[in-house]
Amino acid sequence: MDTIKVVCGIIYQDGKVFICRRRPGKHLEGYWEFPGGKVESNEDEKDSLSRELHEELEMEVEIKDYYATSNYSYESISIKLIAYHCELIQYSSKLTDHDKFEWVSPEDLLDWKLAPADIPLAKKLLNI
Numbered sequence: 518m519d520t521i522k523v524v525c526g527i528i529y530q531d532g533k534v535f536i537c538r539r540r541p542g543k544h545l546e547g548y549w550e551f552p553g554g555k556v557e558s559n560e561d562e563k564d565s566l567s568r569e570l571h572e573e574l575e576m577e578v579e580i581k582d583y584y585a586t587s588n589y590s591y592e593s594i595s596i597k598l599i600a601y602h603c604e605l606i607q608y609s610s611k612l613t614d615h616d617k618f619e620w621v622s623p624e625d626l627l628d629w630k631l632a633p634a635d636i637p638l639a640k641k642l643l644n645i
């Protein structure tokens with residue numbers, strides 16, 4: 518089975534975490550996710566995360582430690598979602614692939630309709 522490697526950021530500001538909702542027309546539209554995107558072949562994961570956050574959100578972060586990896590399998594494809602802790606430097610509120618964003622308390626994360634591979638990352642933040 519093919520595996521898609523995706524990187525995402527667990528981005529904090531004032532104790533809250535950034536999530537955004539995939540816009541209509543996108544795969545997984547209406548689902549919330551930690552932002553990021555596909556890692557291109559031969560691309561470093563952190564470079565990829567910086568690039569995606571800049572392209573999709575005009576967001577700059579300081580990428581900190583590796584956090585965790587979540588694997589999720591569909592019928593014909595698997596997603597390997599690799600997460601890094603990040604600290605926000607700045608963002609512009611511009612959205613391209615998303616139609617909404619929120620800063621949420623970690624304990625409220627599971628109240629949002631998260632994409633399937635993002636759910637274990639949210640649970641790990643809550644130690645459940």
Ligand SMILES: Nc1nc2c([nH]c(=O)n2[C@@H]2O[C@H](COP(=O)(O)OP(=O)(O)OP(=O)(O)O)[C@@H](O)[C@H]2O)c(=O)[nH]1
Binds near residue numbers: 521554589633
């Ligand atoms: N974060 C996340 N991504 C997922 C999950 N399941 C899943 O298929 N994906 C896919 O992983 C990819 C994430 O990369 P991306 O954000 O660069 O995707 P995209 O749709 O903008 O890229 P594309 O326009 O090249 O398809 C998407 O194709 C997304 O649909 C999931 O549970 N969480």
